[in-house]
Amino acid sequence: MKDKDEAYKAFGQRLREIRRSKNLSQEDLSGRADLDRTYVSGCERGLRNPSLKTMIRLAKALEVDLKDLFDA
Template sequence: MDSRELVAWNMRRLRVGQTLSQERLAELAEVDRTYVSRLERMMENPSIGILDKIATALGVSIAELFAPPSAEEPKPKPLKAGRRPKVVE
C-alpha cells in the first residue's frame, strides 16, 4: 500500500469510526468537502498542511494517517447513504 492509499484508508476508517460525514470533516478541517472526497478516493496528493488540518479535525496525530492496517482489518465502509430531507416552502 502506498502513502496515498494509507491516507485514504485511514481517513475513511477514522471518519466513519467517529460517524463524521465528509461534509462535517471538511468543515472541521476548513477544507472543501469535495477535496475530502477526492482524498478518500486517492485522486489528490495532499500537502503536509492539509494532512495536519485533517488529523487535527479527527483528533489524531498526523502519523495515524500513515499507519498500515493489520492484515485482517476489513476495508472501511462508508457511512449510510442519505441526504438531509429537502425543506418544502
C-alpha cells in the first residue's frame, strides 16, 4: 500500500505544480475539467485515486499531454 500512496502523492504534486505554473486556482481547474473543486484538492493532496478518464480530463483542462502529469 505504501507504493500506491507515494504514487498518488507524486501525481498530486505534479498536478499542483502544473496548475500553479499556469496561474490557475483549484476552482479554475475544476471548472475546466468539470470536476468538483474538493475532488481536485483531494487529487493534489494524494488522497484520491483518479481514473484514467479523470486524468485525461485534467490534462486537457491544463492543456498538457497526459504524460506531462507523470513527468517530474
